[in-house]
Amino acid sequence: DAINPGGVFDPLGLADDPEGLAVMKVREIKNGRLAMTAMLGYFVQAIVTGKGPLENLSEHLADPLANNGLNMVTAGKYTP
Numbered sequence: 001d002a003i004n005p006g007g008v009f010d011p012l013g014l015a016d017d018p019e020g021l022a023v024m025k026v027r028e029i030k031n032g033r034l035a036m037t038a039m040l041g042y043f044v045q046a047i048v049t050g051k052g053p054l055e056n057l058s059e060h061l062a063d064p065l066a067n068n069g070l071n072m073v074t075a076g077k078y079t080p
Contacts, residue, residue, distance in 0.1 A: 048072065 015021045042053050049056055049072070059067045 014024065045056060046052060051059075056067075065071075
């Protein structure tokens, strides 16, 4: 494979099995897509609340029943 040659960049020999390498490539793509979806969640949360993820987490941990996404939407505080 010209894009992922292995060799020097494969010290553990993970690319020796072609079927296993194909499976690992698919897993890596899925992992990247999951990470991008998580970042989208952070962005949407920051847009809706106007606060960062750590501040939202600390407020939620302090009072989980009052500070959650469902209450934010149903309380009328958020208008798209």
